[in-house]
Amino acid sequence: MFAITHRKILLIIAAVVMTTSILLIAILGLKQGIDFTGGSLTEVAYETAPTKEQVEEAVAVMELGGSSVRESIEDSGRSALLIRTKDLNEEQRVQLSSLVTSLGEGGEVTRFTSIGPVIGKELKDKSGWAVFGVVSIIVLYVAFAFAGIGTPVSSWTYGGITILVLIHDVLIPTALMSVLGYTLGVEIDVLFVMALLAVLGYSVNDTIVVFDRVRENLQLNRTEHRSKTTEVGMVKEEITYTLTKPYEEIVGNAVQETLARSINTSLTTIAALCALYFLGGEVTQTFSLILLAGVLAGTYSSICIASPLVVAYAEWKAKKEKKLVEQK
Amino acid sequence: MYVADTTGIDPLEVPELMNVLREVIDRRVNIFGVSEPIIQVERSSFVTENPTERLVVELPGVTDVSEAVAEIGRTPLLEFKLYSQNLEDQQVALESLGSLGSTSVAVVGDVAVDGEEISPDELPFVDTGLTGRYLETAQVTQQGPLNEYAIQISFNNEGKDLFAEITREHVGKQLGIFLDGVLLSAPVINEPIVGGTAVISGDFDLEEAQALSQNLSFGALPLPIELQSTQTIGASLGAGVLDHGIKAGVLGLSLVILFMISWYRLPGLVAGVSLISYITIMMALFQIIPVTLTAAGLAGFVLSLGMAVDANVLVFERMKEEFRNGSSSRAAAQSGFRRAWSAIRDGNITSLLSAIILFWFGTSLVKGFALVFGMGILVSMFSALVITRTLLVALPDVHMEKGGLLSLLLGSGLGSNKAKKKTN
Numbered sequence: 001m002f003a004i005t006h007r008k009i010l011l012i013i014a015a016v017v018m019t020t021s022i023l024l025i026a027i028l029g030l031k032q033g034i035d036f037t038g039g040s041l042t043e044v045a046y047e048t049a050p051t052k053e054q055v056e057e058a059v060a061v062m063e064l065g066g067s068s069v070r071e072s073i074e075d076s077g078r079s080a081l082l083i084r085t086k087d088l089n090e091e092q093r094v095q096l097s098s099l100v101t102s103l104g105e106g107g108e109v110t111r112f113t114s115i116g117p118v119i120g121k122e123l124k125d126k127s128g129w130a131v132f133g134v135v136s137i138i139v140l141y142v143a144f145a146f147a148g149i150g151t152p153v154s155s156w157t158y159g160g161i162t163i164l165v166l167i168h169d170v171l172i173p174t175a176l177m178s179v180l181g182y183t184l185g186v187e188i189d190v191l192f193v194m195a196l197l198a199v200l201g202y203s204v205n206d207t208i209v210v211f212d213r214v215r216e217n218l219q220l221n222r223t224e225h226r227s228k229t230t231e232v233g234m235v236k237e238e239i240t241y242t243l244t245k246p247y248e249e250i251v252g253n254a255v256q257e258t259l260a261r262s263i264n265t266s267l268t269t270i271a272a273l274c275a276l277y278f279l280g281g282e283v284t285q286t287f288s289l290i291l292l293a294g295v296l297a298g299t300y301s302s303i304c305i306a307s308p309l310v311v312a313y314a315e316w317k318a319k320k321e322k323k324l325v326e327q328k
Numbered sequence: 329m330y331v332a333d334t335t336g337i338d339p340l341e342v343p344e345l346m347n348v349l350r351e352v353i354d355r356r357v358n359i360f361g362v363s364e365p366i367i368q369v370e371r372s373s374f375v376t377e378n379p380t381e382r383l384v385v386e387l388p389g390v391t392d393v394s395e396a397v398a399e400i401g402r403t404p405l406l407e408f409k410l411y412s413q414n415l416e417d418q419q420v421a422l423e424s425l426g427s428l429g430s431t432s433v434a435v436v437g438d439v440a441v442d443g444e445e446i447s448p449d450e451l452p453f454v455d456t457g458l459t460g461r462y463l464e465t466a467q468v469t470q471q472g473p474l475n476e477y478a479i480q481i482s483f484n485n486e487g488k489d490l491f492a493e494i495t496r497e498h499v500g501k502q503l504g505i506f507l508d509g510v511l512l513s514a515p516v517i518n519e520p521i522v523g524g525t526a527v528i529s530g531d532f533d534l535e536e537a538q539a540l541s542q543n544l545s546f547g548a549l550p551l552p553i554e555l556q557s558t559q560t561i562g563a564s565l566g567a568g569v570l571d572h573g574i575k576a577g578v579l580g581l582s583l584v585i586l587f588m589i590s591w592y593r594l595p596g597l598v599a600g601v602s603l604i605s606y607i608t609i610m611m612a613l614f615q616i617i618p619v620t621l622t623a624a625g626l627a628g629f630v631l632s633l634g635m636a637v638d639a640n641v642l643v644f645e646r647m648k649e650e651f652r653n654g655s656s657s658r659a660a661a662q663s664g665f666r667r668a669w670s671a672i673r674d675g676n677i678t679s680l681l682s683a684i685i686l687f688w689f690g691t692s693l694v695k696g697f698a699l700v701f702g703m704g705i706l707v708s709m710f711s712a713l714v715i716t717r718t719l720l721v722a723l724p725d726v727h728m729e730k731g732g733l734l735s736l737l738l739g740s741g742l743g744s745n746k747a748k749k750k751t752n
Contacts, residue, residue, distance in 0.1 A: 130689040134682045145674050168351065194697050198631040201498060201682055201701070205635065205675040212671035218705045261645045264591060268584045274628065275580035280572050289631070 001252030007308030014305045018168055019029045021175035033187035035111065036124055039233055040088040041113045042096060043072070045080040047106030053061050055081050058099050062092070069186055080110065127193055128150065131200075135163055138204055142211075145246045149215055152247050152314045162207045165301045169203035170295040180286070197296030202269075206302035213254035214307070221245045232289045248311045255307045266299035380739070408458040408494070409504040423562030458490050458505075468537045471527060477537035479528045496520035584637060592644045598719045599640040606636050606711035615702055625700040632704020635679065639712035642668040647720075658725040665717055672712070680705050 003010060034041050044055075044230040049071075056069045081100070088096065093112065101107030139159040146155035173196065180186040208293040229236050243250065270292065277288040469480040483491055494503070495517050503517055505528050585603065588596035610629065647664030651657060683702035687695050 125690055126694070130686050130694060131691055133685040137681045138683055140680050141678050142674075145677075152370035190694075193694070194628075196699060197682075197686065197694070198628070198701075201634050201679050202634060203633055204678050204682070205638065208674045208678060209638075209671045212674055216667075216670070257649075258645075261638075261641050262589075264645075265634070265641045268637045268641070269634045271583035271587060272580035272633065275583060276576045276630070279579055284572075284576075 001256050003246050003255050003308055004252040004311055005302050007312055010304045010308050011312060014168060014301070018171055020284050021171040024175040025171075025178045028182040030174070030178050031181035031185065031187045033189040034084065036188070038087050040085050041111070042083045042085070042093075042095070042100070042109060043080050043111035044083065044087050044097075044100045044104075045078040045106075045108050045110045046104035047078065048104055049081065050103040054103055055083065055100060058103060059083055059085070059096070062096060062099065079205065081157055134200065135166070138166070139163055142208065146211065146215060149218060152243075153310065153317060157310065158211050159315060161306055161313070162204060162211070163320055164204045164309065165306045166200060166241040168301050169297045170303060173199055173293040176285075176293050177290060180289075186286055191284075192290060195287050195290040195294065199289055199298065202295055203298040203301070206262065206265075206298045207242055207306045208307055210255060210258050212309075213258045214251050214310070217250045217254050217257075218243070221250055247314050251307050251311050253305055259303065262299055266295055269295050358719070393519075408456050408491075409506060410456055410494070410498055410501055426626045456490075456494050458487065458494060463487065468534070469527065477532045477534055479532075479537055482525045485524075488522075491524060492520060519574050539618060545586060553580060553609065588637070588640070592648075594649065594723065595640075595644050595720060598716055598723075599637070599644070600638065601719060602711045602716040603633075603636060603717050606633070606708055609711070610704065613707070617699075627695050628697045628700030628702075632701055632708055635676065635705060635713055636708030638675070639668075639672050639708060640716055641673055643712065643716065656725050657723065658721060659722075661717070661720040665713070676705050676709055 048198070052069050056067075058066050059069065067083065067084050070082040070084070072080050072082050083096070083100065096113070101109060139156075139162070142159035142162050143155045146158045149155050149158070154305055177186065177188055177192060181188070221244045223244060224239045225242065227240070229238065258309045273288050273292045273295065276284055277292065280288060362521035463481055463483060466479055466481045469478055470476065473480050499517050499519060501517055505526075581603065585596075588599045590596070592599065643661075643664045645664075646668045647660045650660035650663050655663065680702060683698045683705065687700035689701065
């Protein structure tokens, strides 16, 4: 299986991709939308739109502090402008909408969202806790479900690797968002968080399917030895397993056997997401793009990162044990 | 979205007060006949340091937010003001009235302005600090020689003292009673009133009097509320998104089913039926459980649809292996389910656990995602394990070696052709 035989190169690629993603996010940053910072977002659609500068000047007259104007297309296809300001009260909202709608022909406020800074903060705090909770429960469940998998690595390893792969899958769409924010001014909002949560679910499922096959193949290709020892009057039964095939071959076969499933599932998901991207309208476009990136990353990583990593870890562990034996 | 100010209130009483608040707002919203308003009490969870009580009001079909906000927040403002001819006092009165923003003032009762409309500038009244905040009850009574309708109000203890003090100190002066900045009546204070009740008289008929007393009672909100955020989704936007969403959904689903059929043939068709029933069940559930299908819900739906497809794919791949190894199609289907079960189980349980945690910790949007996702997982497992299974097992039982059309239809994917050559 290519993924196992070329595991060193694949793992180096993964490390490079992850480092690049982290650097991109760190350097370019993420443009936080009003969902996080609090503030107001007003979308005004026009038959004939004024220039961005005109609107900027008009908004500046209101002296709201920092504000930004971005060009966009409204959902029914009219050209529109997105005006981002601080959290507006009712009076200011009315003033702003009458001001900007008069600038162009057929001006109409098509969307107004106002979020207090408290909600933004709460969203941030809670998202952190939620992700922490989800990650912990995944490690615990995988460790539990794969318990008794025995040689050569423990079930905790599978849980840990699931999380590492998960980080990889979440980093890539985040880095993409960071680039989009830098080049096109796309802001992260609640939808982005939703997309990441979906990627998270997808990634874990993908990894588990491959590991499930590894578990099954391990059970098929091993011989069982039972030894009974009596210790302080208690009979202790110890079960040890000997694999009839090399571990890397077992893992390789598992990847091979689940390859068709991995590709088919991601192809169907990608087809559905493409439909959402092209037909879903502007609101869900970024959302489907992020999911697409996540699904691609998830499929790739379940084949080319998860299994090579578990084999590499087993190899490293075996070497370490051998050293210990030699030292004795 | 409103935030209730709960400072100085026994935490144990808060949930009850919030419910009263919800009812009050509900009645107010219902008065202006919005179709299907949704009013929910929400509590920010224990994760944040200061839990806040929230009231979320959703009004479908209301286009003018400012009007709706004004209506909801409309606590009839009852004020008591003293008549004064001092010019400086007039100045004060002018400012306080100006801030109310009332444009027309109708004068009723015994003020000597002959019922003409006057501008607030000319009203020589000063604030006393006594307002409807101190109101305890309001009810309709009849009084005077003509049995005119009036509203009898009684103050709480604090208001009673304040009222007594005002009336004691200003005997002989006129006390103006204002409702929403409109002067209703300005009786002369004949003697100090210590009982804590007052009568608002005006030119009311029965209906007006009842409406006013109701508004005053409803107006006494148990908790002060503050508008925290508003969100308008324009009708065109909502309709546009829905329209696009349906188009994208139909195309997406057709692509998925087409792919499944071309790859897995007859079982693929079975998967298609199972997926459509999955969507039907979900839609039915959305009708029963009041989930507004927001973008967050959409994300959960897309993801759980992916899981539903995946369960089918897992089973078919296993089934294909068994079929190629010589099992009959029915036996292959049975063992395909048996052997794919552990992967389906583990994948779905981790997802379900994640959904539960997200629902637990999340803000309302994350909760929406988690709820739809969680429901989707359960339904997708049902559709894959029950519907797909029943249909697959119901198909005619064939062996691969026998060949023929049915065998070709059941042997799925490119791999099966190769295998067929081998067995021949």
